[in-house]
Amino acid sequence: MPEKQQSIHGIWRNRWTFIFAATGSAVGLGNIWKFPYIAGENGGGAFVLVYLACILAIGVPIMIAEILLGRHGQYSPITSMRRIAAQSNHSKAWVLLGWFGALAGFLILSYYSVVAGWALAYIPKLGFGEMSQVTPDVAKKIFEDLLANPLTLVGWHTVFILLTAMVVARGVNKGLEKAVTILMPMLFLLLVILLGYSMMSGNFQDGLDFLFTFDFNKLTWDSVLEAMGHAFFTLSLGMGAIMAYGAYMPKNISIINTSLTIAFFDTLVAIIAGLVIFPIVFANGLEPGEGPGLMFVSLPIAFGHMGFGAFFGVLFFILVTFAAWSSAISLIEPSVAWAVERFNTTRFKATFFVALLAWVLGLGSVLSFNHWENMSILDGRNIFATLDFLTTNIMLPLGGLLIALFVGWVLQEQITRKELSPKIMQIYQLWRWFLRLVAPVAVLIILTVGLLEAFPEQKIAFTRFILDVFPSLKGD
Ligand code: TRP
Numbered sequence: 001m002p003e004k005q006q007s008i009h010g011i012w013r014n015r016w017t018f019i020f021a022a023t024g025s026a027v028g029l030g031n032i033w034k035f036p037y038i039a040g041e042n043g044g045g046a047f048v049l050v051y052l053a054c055i056l057a058i059g060v061p062i063m064i065a066e067i068l069l070g071r072h073g074q075y076s077p078i079t080s081m082r083r084i085a086a087q088s089n090h091s092k093a094w095v096l097l098g099w100f101g102a103l104a105g106f107l108i109l110s111y112y113s114v115v116a117g118w119a120l121a122y123i124p125k126l127g128f129g130e131m132s133q134v135t136p137d138v139a140k141k142i143f144e145d146l147l148a149n150p151l152t153l154v155g156w157h158t159v160f161i162l163l164t165a166m167v168v169a170r171g172v173n174k175g176l177e178k179a180v181t182i183l184m185p186m187l188f189l190l191l192v193i194l195l196g197y198s199m200m201s202g203n204f205q206d207g208l209d210f211l212f213t214f215d216f217n218k219l220t221w222d223s224v225l226e227a228m229g230h231a232f233f234t235l236s237l238g239m240g241a242i243m244a245y246g247a248y249m250p251k252n253i254s255i256i257n258t259s260l261t262i263a264f265f266d267t268l269v270a271i272i273a274g275l276v277i278f279p280i281v282f283a284n285g286l287e288p289g290e291g292p293g294l295m296f297v298s299l300p301i302a303f304g305h306m307g308f309g310a311f312f313g314v315l316f317f318i319l320v321t322f323a324a325w326s327s328a329i330s331l332i333e334p335s336v337a338w339a340v341e342r343f344n345t346t347r348f349k350a351t352f353f354v355a356l357l358a359w360v361l362g363l364g365s366v367l368s369f370n371h372w373e374n375m376s377i378l379d380g381r382n383i384f385a386t387l388d389f390l391t392t393n394i395m396l397p398l399g400g401l402l403i404a405l406f407v408g409w410v411l412q413e414q415i416t417r418k419e420l421s422p423k424i425m426q427i428y429q430l431w432r433w434f435l436r437l438v439a440p441v442a443v444l445i446i447l448t449v450g451l452l453e454a455f456p457e458q459k460i461a462f463t464r465f466i467l468d469v470f471p472s473l474k475g476d
Contacts, residue, residue, distance in 0.1 A: 007074050007075070007247050007248050008075075008340075008341070009171070009172050009247070009248060009340070009347075010171055010172030010173045010177075010248055011172070011173075011248050011250060012172070012177060012248050012249055012250065013173070014250075015250075015253045015258065017180065017181060018245065018249050018250075018253065019261055019262060019265070020180040020181055020184040021176055021177065021180045021245050021326075021330070022067075022236075022242060022245050022258075022330075023184060023261075023262050023265045023266060024179075024183060024184055024187075024326030024327065024329075024330070025236045025241050025242065025245065025326065025327050025330035026234060026235050026236050026263075026265075026266040026327075027187065027269045027323050027326070027327070028112075028234075028236075028323050028324055028326070028328075029112065029115055029116065029119075029320070029324050029327070030233050030234040030270075031234060031266065031269045031270040031273055031323065032270075032273040032277075032295070032319070032320050032323055033115075033294075033295045033320070034230065034233075034234075035051075035230065035234065035270040035273065035274065036270075036273055036274045036277045036288075036294060037288075037295075038226055038230060039051075039211065040210075040278075040288035040294065042219065042220075042223035042227075043215050043217075043218025043223070044210045044211055044212075044213060044215065044218075044288075045210070045212050045213045045214040045215060046215055046216045046218060046219040046223075047218075047219060047223050047227060048211055048271070049214060050219065050223065050224055050227040051230065051231060052267065053227075054227050054228045054230075054231035054442075055231045055234075055235070055263050055267060056263075057434060057439070057442070058228060058231055058232065058434075058438065058439045058442045058443065059231040059232065059234075059235045059237065059263055060259055060260060061404070061431055061434040061438070061439050062232075062235075062237050062238070062400050062404055062435065062439055062443075063235055063237055063242060063259045063262065063263065064255055064259045064420070064431060065403050065404060065406075065407035065408070065435055066237060066238075066242045066243045066246060066403055067242055067243070067245075067246035067249065067255045067259060068246065068255055068407060068416060068419040068420060069081075069243050069246065069403065069406070069411075070240075070242065070243035070244060070245065070246025070247040070249070071246045071247060071249050071251070071255070072084060072415055072419055073247060074247050075247060075341060076098070076102070076240075076244060076247070076334055076335075076337035076338035076340075076341055077097070077098035077101045077102055077240030077243045077244055077334050077338070078098035078099055078101075078102055078334070078338045078342075079098070079338060079341050080243065080247060081094050081095045081096075081097050081098035082095045082098070084411070088411070088412060088415075090410055090411075094406060094410070096402075097240075097399065097403065097406065098243075098334075098338075100239070100240075100395060100398065100399050100402070101238070101239040101241070101334055101399050102239075102240055102334040102338055103395070104238070104239040104240075104391050104395040104396060104399060105239050105241055105330075105331040105332065105333075105334050105335060106357070106358055106361075107361070107387050107390070107391050107395075108239075108387075108391045109161075109164070109331040109358045109362075110358045110359075110361035110362040110364075111362065111365040111384050111388060112324065112328060113157050113160045113161050113328060113359075113362050114153060114157045114362050114365040114366055114384070115324075116160045116320075116321065116324035116325070116328065117153060117155075117156030117157040117159065117160050118146065118153075118156070118296060119317050119320040119321050119324060120156045120159055120160060121146055121152065122296065122317045123314055123317045123318060123321070125142065126300065126303060126304075126309075126310050126313035126314050126316075126317060127313075127314045129310055130142065131300045131303065131304040131313065132304050132309070132310060133304055133305060134300065134301055134304045135301075136297070136301055139297050139298075139300050139301045139304070140293075142300075143296045143297050147369040147370065148369070148370050149370070150366050150367060150369075150370050150371065153366040154363065154366050157363075157366060158359065160321075160324070160328070161358060161359045161362070162355075163325055163328075164325065164328040164329055164331075164332060164355065165351050165352065168329050168336055168347075168351045168355075169347055169348045169351040170347075176333070179325075179326065179329065180326055180329075183322045183325065183326045184326065187269075187319060187322045187323060188269075190315055190316075190318065190319040190322070191269065191272050191276070191319060192272075193312075193315060194276045194312060194315060194316055194319065195272055195275060197276075197308075197312045198275060198276045198277075198279045199279070201280070201283065201306050201307060202278075202280040202282065203279045203282040203283040204275075204279045206279065206282040207274070207275055207277075207278035207279035207282060210278050210282070211271065211274050211275065211278065225446060228442055228446050229392065229446050229450075232396055232397065232400055232446070233392055233396060234266055234270065235262070235263060235266060236327065237396065237399075237400050237403075238395070238396035238398070238400030238401075238403065239334075239391075239395065239396055239399045240399070241333065241334060243334070243403075244330070244333045244334040244337055245330060245333070247337075254421075255419060255420055256420060256422070256427065256428075256431065269323075276316070277294065277295075277299060280299065280302045280303070280306070281294070281298050281299065281302055283302065283306070284298075284302040284305055284306075286301065286302060299313075299316070300313065303316070332351070332354055332355065332358065335354045336350045336351050336354050339353065339354060364383035364384070364387075365383055365384040365387065367383070368385065369384070378390070378454060379454060379455070389450075389453070389454070393447075393449075393450030393453060393454075394447065394450050394451065394454070397443045397446045397447040397450060398447060400439070400443050401440055401443045401444060401447060404439045404440045404443065405440060407435060408432065408435040408436035408439075408440070416432075
């Protein structure tokens with residue numbers, strides 16, 4: 001491989017555009033929508049602590065590995081893996097890692113776009129006062145009505161896919177880079193404005209207590225698993241998005257420092273999002289552990305009862321849209337980059353086809369909230385739930401496991417050393433052992449649990465087996 005940077009897709013102008021892009025990928029619905037509610041359901045503070053440990057012990061080491069792999073490969077994850085395997089005489093099967101990633105991104109995009117569409121739909125709802133002074137029942141009804149109406153959902157889903165395609169079609173420099181350098185600072189600005197609002201008008205002390213008081217009694221094994229899985233999801237790992245972005249990264253940028261920066265920003269956004277949401281929810285006497293309804297029911301009720309609530313509510317849903325948008329472009333980038341390489345076509349055409357396919361598949365998710373709600377694809381799950389489950393619980397951990405094993409055990413060490421050019425050897429060694437041992441074991445646990453969820457009968461047998469082997473666990 002030539003020493004000079006040669007990615008045919010373009011190259012990030014500097015370290016910060018890469019950080020913005022990767023942070024944009026990482027910061028998404030997961031941070032604003034999912035993190036606060038799973039923290040809510042798992043008791044707050046103690047969960048946050050476990051989550052931080054998972055980010056450092058599993059997330060960051062795998063992120064470093066993924067960026068390194070992308071930068072070494074220089075192409076889309078699929079082509080990169082094919083080239084790397086061929087050059088070093090590794091099994092050709094490693095290309096599956098790339099395929100897996102691109103496929104996962106594509107599948108996630110199809111339903112992510114539908115949920116992002118809800119956020120888009122809420123911008124005018126709050127802006128035109130539809131949610132002002134709503135009672136909980138009415139707020140619930142508004143959300144249910146939205147979900148019951150496939151045409152409206154398709155409309156917003158279409159708008160969101162178009163927004164995403166518009167950016168990706170313009171390429172790395174004119175599209176992705178430009179979008180993230182505008183979106184990310186705006187996102188932080190919105191977040192700070194909303195934090196100010198929550199401090200002034202919300203029940204801030206209760207919010208703080210909730211997120212930072214450690215109540216270890218509420219922490220179960222399930223919470224730990226949830227924290228591990230989420231650390232993975234929130235950093236966009238295991239599926240080539242970060243790998244694709246790594247391919248456009250200049251060679252002189254430190255991968256280790258950059259990964260830590262991205263993990264830091266991602267965590268910061270998740271915690272600030274919690275500090276925006278909980279005080280507002282508490283100030284209105286609502287509950288934190290409401291699951292998905294937290295964002296689309298509880299929060300709109302709260303905004304509807306507060307001074308300037310419509311204005312700040314609109315800002316909030318713009319924030320969510322920006323976060324989802326900058327994630328969506330990295331969901332589709334691996335497939336688009338691959339299509340450009342494979343079919344030697346223009347980015348515009350490649351984007352058009354991939355986006356169209358994702359849009360069509362998204363229709364299945366749209367219908368999962370109404371006409372096809374009760375369809376059962378996988379153990380009672382409809383299309384949306386199946387896609388969500390397969391990608392989050394199976395494909396991402398599997399991808400992450402393969403990446404950790406490949407970079408940790410298969411790839412020649414001189415390559416990892418060259419890409420990381422570590423200044424402090426101890427840190428390099430620490431990373432390597434976390435990648436080789438800690439991350440695979442943790443991910444294997446997540447994956448096993450995920451698989452068992454899919455097959456309830458085997459789960460019962462497996463639980464019995466574990467209890468036979470470790471009888472001391474029974475007291476749980
Ligand atoms: N990290 C995103 C979030 O927190 C979700 C996500 C998972 C993602 N994998 C991804 C986004 C890959 C972009 C690319 O919402």
